[in-house]
Amino acid sequence: MGCTAHDVIVALRAGAASVAEHRDELIQLDREIGDADHGENMDRGFRAVVSKVDTAVPETPSAVLKLTATVLISTVGGASGPLYGTAFLRAAAAVADVDELDGPAVAKALQAGMEGVVARGRAVVGDKTMVDALSPAVEAAKNAADSGEGPAKVLAVAAEAAHRGVQATEPLVARKGRASYLGERSAGHIDPGARSTALLLSAFAEAARSRS
Amino acid sequence: MGCTAHDVIVALRAGAASVAEHRDELIQLDREIGDADHGENMDRGFRAVVSKVDTAVPETPSAVLKLTATVLISTVGGASGPLYGTAFLRAAAAVADVDELDGPAVAKALQAGMEGVVARGRAVVGDKTMVDALSPAVEAAKNAADSGEGPAKVLAVAAEAAHRGVQATEPLVARKGRASYLGERSAGHIDPGARSTALLLSAFAEAARSRS
Amino acid sequence: MKKIINDPADVVAESLRGMAAAHPELLRVRSDPAVIVRADAPVPGKVAVVSGGGSGHEPLHGGFVGAGMLSAAVPGAVFTSPTPDAVQAAVDETSGGAGVLLVVKNYTGDVLNFETAAELAGIDGVEVRSVIVDDDVAVKDSTHTAGRRGVGGTVLVEKIVGAAAESGADLDRCEELANRVVSQVRSMGMALTAPTVPHAGQPSFDLAADEMEIGIGIHGEPGRARVPLTSAEDIVRRLLDPIVGDLPFASGDDVLLFTNSMGGTPLLELYLAHGIAERLLAERGIRVQRRLVGPYVTSLEMQGMSLTLLKLDDELTELWDAPVHTAALHW
Amino acid sequence: MKKIINDPADVVAESLRGMAAAHPELLRVRSDPAVIVRADAPVPGKVAVVSGGGSGHEPLHGGFVGAGMLSAAVPGAVFTSPTPDAVQAAVDETSGGAGVLLVVKNYTGDVLNFETAAELAGIDGVEVRSVIVDDDVAVKDSTHTAGRRGVGGTVLVEKIVGAAAESGADLDRCEELANRVVSQVRSMGMALTAPTVPHAGQPSFDLAADEMEIGIGIHGEPGRARVPLTSAEDIVRRLLDPIVGDLPFASGDDVLLFTNSMGGTPLLELYLAHGIAERLLAERGIRVQRRLVGPYVTSLEMQGMSLTLLKLDDELTELWDAPVHTAALHW
């Protein structure tokens, strides 16, 4: 059973709730190697997304993702705003022609999203950014979709892989974003953007699971 | 045996040493109800007095007191600078014609000094200022001198009375100086200027005693 | 103690050296005793305006030395009024034959030291007058006490009387104007944190994380009352109400509103507070015609703010608007 | 958290309201999205110079809006770069037909958001160019990293290119000048204390009473190294040596020296540090021809300082000296 526009909205609401719940944790992570605003930025952005999809009611998954992108771009700011914004924009474009997202469509959306982040931010795996969470998630999602799994399972394995990616950022020395100013001192801390990526994927997966 | 110019210098040195030793205590007292500089002001001033009498070598007690006044006026600043300066200036004028200070001369000098402080600062007993230490000291000194005591004893009873005056400032609400801005909150603290007055008198008394 | 200093005993002297280096076109600094003097002083035929006080309130007073404001500033040790010989040196350096006006903040130390200096200068044949600024409504005024402190209003006195002197006003007129400003200006301040005086090495008072001092001065002396920390809205009201009630300022009055940072409060917060003050005054029908917002009368790194309100008339407004060329005020 | 604020979520909006009230003759503030615009914008036929970034660095950038400097400033949330729609609104409000130059501090967030805005504006037919300021020598520069941060040098870029635009220079020329300043300016900063972001509620980092951060940025991000607190003399050397060595600046060079307070450091200390920097530069034969001393690029209430050195030539000096009428710089 595929994800409708409504399902995507439900997933975004779950994502927003998770971001709100982990706001202080994300601030704390960013405080350690950044400027203590990532939780606030994401929370502000996803609150705005939720209130927007309430009034705008877009009709396709792609339209929901595109609206999310626009709202994030104009409310989050910082590095994560344009990066997450681009991710959702590219995801929207990647699934533009379908009414329901099946497993492969979800994997494709994730892949396109990650490519958007890389296109804008030019980070590679190991730079200690959200790419370190996205990259394994995309790979896991693709494998699951290739084995015929539906959206819920695809998102579940993606989320799981993303969380492993988050842990892997801990020993790294940052080469992109604000943490890179710390040089060697950035090692020993988890990247906040990677963490928010994994949190969102978990929330999406959980929403898809309870629906199915 | 009267106090010569040399004896007055020795007494001033003792006063300077006592101020230096109690610098932090005076700062702390002034921190509580003032601006935390009284110990620093007095220490700066009396250091300058000591280094000046070393080079200038004034020849009469009056000349020593006058030099002390000028140095204090130009180095202490704050409220205590002009007040102590005036005190020493008036004391110098009061004993202008003698080569050695006997008991009555010391008492007269103290009395003139206090009158100088009052003339400048317009404080009365109970305003929680150095006048609360000076006033009982002057009275005790006068009584001792009237009973025929010499400089050492006159200074000793003056110092003792001054210390009682210091304790008496504790419950008072300040009406003069910086502590008056605190209103009722100034009660429960000892006045720093009263304390420095008593410290100086004790040091002078001790110097006179060891000489005799 | 966390400070960018060398020996605490040398802070003022070293700072003055840096100030002289920073503003060669505006001022020169003489030492022993230390005085910050307008570059072109003495200006013949014009009244010299001289102020001073303890250091640690920068840019007050040295930052206001220059054309259209102060002829000289006399910096004492940190939070300690300067000595009479220093004030006298400032008079000597700036007297241009038309007399000297001393702007003195009402603290026992400042008053006594400037008073002595005025006497000494008088003996030297220079005509010297003093004006005492006492605008702080946090302090109860009474003839039996030291009276109100001089705080934020001092900047306005210095600007206005400096402009008058620059325009050639005589000593009588400068004195009259200064006293007029004093009679029409009121201030009140508060603090969130205490300053640390370099020679003391520890904060001037202790304040819990959820407390603030209302009615604070600018010398690290504790305020009139310690109360729980509240919102900006409440803080501004607590400062504005006593100020407005004291003169009193009334609906229809034209005023200058000066929102001052005590040093450590960032502009972000200061503008926020200023906006609230403007709104509250508008609600009372008091018309803000001129404003000054920034850290102008500080207490080292103390976090906090003060509000100052001056009732304007055409003449005071014109003198406020007159050109000024100093390190801290320039237009 | 000790701040003069109401709801942390409203700090920037409320502060902008106060700023608008404080400077009606210099600027206006539009909201949703928030932009601080020069009062007389758009100025027909002149290049508009627009900058922006996270709030909390005041007076940067809003304090530099006015004749001879910025046409508009785009304030983001505290320490968070503004969004593209806000930058685009600034372009719309200021574009006078001669193009718009965006002055962007080199942070991933600022670069990405301004980049997007420039694309959007280009689609609307406004010619937009960007200059990236990256003067912080504390950060190792490399093509594989985010590169150096933009810090104190930003003020100098904005002043100089603003003066050029005011004088009628075209977009090519403004861009060339901005890049010239960027290529000749270097900075480094340090901190004694951490700032507290209103929405975070606690200090951005923890620093012991006897420690300082060297090579700090302006966003409460920790510095390159945590070292024992030392003297002003040592601190100034630690900042100046890497700056001088980087360009490098050499004996005989004419320079502008900008001694900046991070917010919480009082002027008394800042002038002291400035004096040391002047002396050390003189010892190296580097000639300080212009100076700026004060809190111009701050990090909320953070105590600390930065030094910025710009190599001057006749043209840059003339543009620096050109008149400027803003809240924070005025001559």
Ligand SMILES: Nc1ncnc2c1ncn2[C@@H]1O[C@H](COP(=O)(O)OP(=O)(O)O)[C@@H](O)[C@H]1O
């Ligand atoms: N060049 C980049 N590519 C990918 N992700 C990045 C890049 N730069 C930063 N990020 C991500 O953005 C996160 C920080 O976001 P946020 O704190 O909201 O913005 P800012 O760094 O501007 O304060 C980092 O933890 C990192 O995951």
Ligand SMILES: Nc1ncnc2c1ncn2[C@@H]1O[C@H](COP(=O)(O)OP(=O)(O)O)[C@@H](O)[C@H]1O
């Ligand atoms: N009007 C006055 N008459 C007498 N003594 C005064 C008066 N005002 C202040 N003092 C004394 O001066 C002391 C403070 O001196 P100090 O701290 O050096 O100066 P300041 O108050 O200017 O900082 C007070 O403790 C008090 O004893």
Ligand SMILES: [Mg+2]
């Ligand atoms: Mg961040």
Ligand SMILES: [Mg+2]
């Ligand atoms: Mg004192």
Ligand SMILES: [Mg+2]
């Ligand atoms: Mg004092």
Ligand SMILES: [Mg+2]
């Ligand atoms: Mg940020």
